Every structure is written in C-alpha cells, then in structure tokens.
Amino acid sequence: MKARSLKLWAALVLPLASVSGARAQSSDAATSMSKGINPALMAKATAGNADAELYIGFSYQEGKGVSQSYAQAAVWYRKSAEQGNADAQSVLGTLYRKGQGVPQDYAQAALWWRKAAEQGEMFAQSFLGDAYNLGRGVPKDYTQAAVWYRKAAEQGEPLAQSDLGLLYEEGKGVPQDYAEAYFWLDLAVAQETQEELETDLGYRNDAAKKLTPEELMKVQERARKWFENHPAKPQ
Numbered sequence: 001m002k003a004r005s006l007k008l009w010a011a012l013v014l015p016l017a018s019v020s021g022a023r024a025q026s027s028d029a030a031t032s033m034s035k036g037i038n039p040a041l042m043a044k045a046t047a048g049n050a051d052a053e054l055y056i057g058f059s060y061q062e063g064k065g066v067s068q069s070y071a072q073a074a075v076w077y078r079k080s081a082e083q084g085n086a087d088a089q090s091v092l093g094t095l096y097r098k099g100q101g102v103p104q105d106y107a108q109a110a111l112w113w114r115k116a117a118e119q120g121e122m123f124a125q126s127f128l129g130d131a132y133n134l135g136r137g138v139p140k141d142y143t144q145a146a147v148w149y150r151k152a153a154e155q156g157e158p159l160a161q162s163d164l165g166l167l168y169e170e171g172k173g174v175p176q177d178y179a180e181a182y183f184w185l186d187l188a189v190a191q192e193t194q195e196e197l198e199t200d201l202g203y204r205n206d207a208a209k210k211l212t213p214e215e216l217m218k219v220q221e222r223a224r225k226w227f228e229n230h231p232a233k234p235q
Contacts, residue, residue, distance in 0.1 A: 036065040045076065053080035054088045061091070070101030081112060089116035090124040097127070097136075106137030117148060125152035126160040133163065142173030153184060156230055162188035162200050169207055178210035179219045186223045 037059055045052035057076035060069045074095050080088035093112035096105045110131045116124030129148035132141045146167050152160035165184030168177045185204035189197050208216055 045079075048079075048083070050080045050083040050085040050088070053077075053083075054085055057088065057091070070095065072101070074101035081115070084115075084119075086116040086119040086121040086124065089113070089119075090121050090127070093124065093127060106131065108137070110137030117151070120151075120155075122152040122155040122157045122160070125149075125155075126157050126163075129160060129163060142167060144173070146173035153187070156187075156191075158188045158191040159196070161185070162192070162196070162203075165200075165207070166203060169203060178207045179215055182207040182211065182216070183219050183223055183226075186220070187226060190227070 037056065041052050041055065045056045053076050057073045057080060059065050060076060061073035062068065066072075074092065077088045077092040077095065081092045089112045093109040093116065095101050096103075096109035096112065098104065102108075110128060113124040113128040113131065117128045125148045129145045129152065131137050132139075132145035132148065134140065138144075146164060149160045149164040149167065153164045161184045165181045165188060167173050168175075168184065169181035170176070174180070182204055185200050185207060189200045189204055192200060211219070
C-alpha cells in the first residue's frame with residue numbers, strides 16, 4: 001500500500017460552469033480563479049448548492065482566489081458532503097486522515113470515504129481499501145481491503161490495481177494467485193509515475209517468474225484486452 005494523492009482538479013473545476021449558470025471554457029475558469037471567487041458562485045454556495053460548496057472548499061484548500069485555509073476548506077467540504085456529494089466526502093475523509101483543518105481522526109476518515117465509495121467514487125474506494133489494509137479507523141481486514149481495491153481497480157485507479165496485485169501475490173484476503181497478481185500489477189505499471197513504476201515492476205516480474213510461459217502469455221493477452229476496452233481518458 002503506497003501513498004496516494006487525490007486527482008480531483010477536473011471534478012472540482014468542471015462543475016463551475018453549471019453552478020455559475022454559464023458555459024465557461026476551462027481557460028475562463030482558470031482566469032476566474034486567479035481573480036478571486038466568482039460572487040455568483042459564492043452566492044450559490046451560501047444558498048446550499050453542493051457543487052458550489054465543493055468548489056469553494058477546493059479554493060480554500062489550494063488558496064485559489066482566497067487565503068489558503070484547511071479549516072475553511074473543511075467547513076465547505078462538509079457542507080457539500082452532508083448533501084451527499086461524493087467528491088466532497090472523499091476529500092473530507094482525506095483531511096481527517098491528514099489532520100488538515102480538522103483533528104486527525106482515522107475513524108472519521110473511513111466514515112466519509114465509505115459514503116463516497118458506496119457511490120462509486122474510485123479514490124474513496126482505494127482509500128477505504130487502505131484503511132482496511134492498515135487497520136486505520138476500521139478493523140484490519142484484508143478481505144475487505146481486496147473488495148474495495150477491486151472496485152477502484154476496475155475503474156482504472158492504478159494504485160488500487162497495484163495494491164490488489166500485491167494482495168494476490170501474498171495471498172492476503174484473496175487466494176494466492178500469481179496470474180492475478182501479474183495482471184493487476186501489469187495494469188498499474190502502465191499508468192504509474194517513475195517512482196511507483198520501479199517498485200511495481202519488481203513485484204510484477206517476481207509474479208511472472210512463478211508462471212509458466214503459457215500462463216504468462218495468457219495473462220499478458222488479458223491485460224492487453226483490458227486496455228482495449230478501457231481506453232485512456234483524455235487529459
């Protein structure tokens with residue numbers, strides 16, 4: 001299990017057009033952030049629009065148009081999260097894990113991740129897998145870790161794919177299966193950063209050594225077909 005960082009820029013910026021009542025281009029959105037929070041957007045957040053609350057929380061978290069404040073970020077994320085916004089729930093859980101703007105509380109982190117994960121938010125699913133893998137905020141349970149890693153991995157989250165592969169390699173929470181280990185690790189290494197790649201290449205190659213040439217060829221074909229059916233999303 002490796003460290004994660006949320007990649008929610010698109011999830012936080014793209015709703016800007018709908019909540020502000022304008023179909024702004026991404027460049028316009030970036031410009032508005034540099035000049036401060038749009039008053040109409042703040043008005044919508046104050047009136048209880050969950051997407052606008054999410055965006056205001058992100059603005060405070062990153063110091064975009066306002067003075068950076070994790071405490072204020074947590075306030076706005078909570079408002080959105082309590083309305084059921086999965087992105088806000090996921091980020092609020094991460095603030096609790098890190099103790100940013102709120103007291104560090106692994107149980108609260110897991111609680112909010114679960115709410116988001118049950119709505120299909122893949123980063124929250126991956127984080128909840130971490131919680132079960134480490135026993136932070138929930139009892140340690142490799143079977144549950146595998147369940148939540150799999151949900152995120154099937155959506156293409158590379159660190160969840162890596163961690164699921166490792167569980168298969170070690171036989172934790174799932175039957176030991178080197179072909180499954182290779183499959184998930186192979187998907188992960190195709191998407192990871194250089195630092196993550198070097199580590200997971202080693203794990204993947206270890207799994208490959210446990211397979212016959214025929215088994216290896218079969219699982220490599222399976223991975224190839226997975227990528228054909230899950231094309232990379234445009235950046």
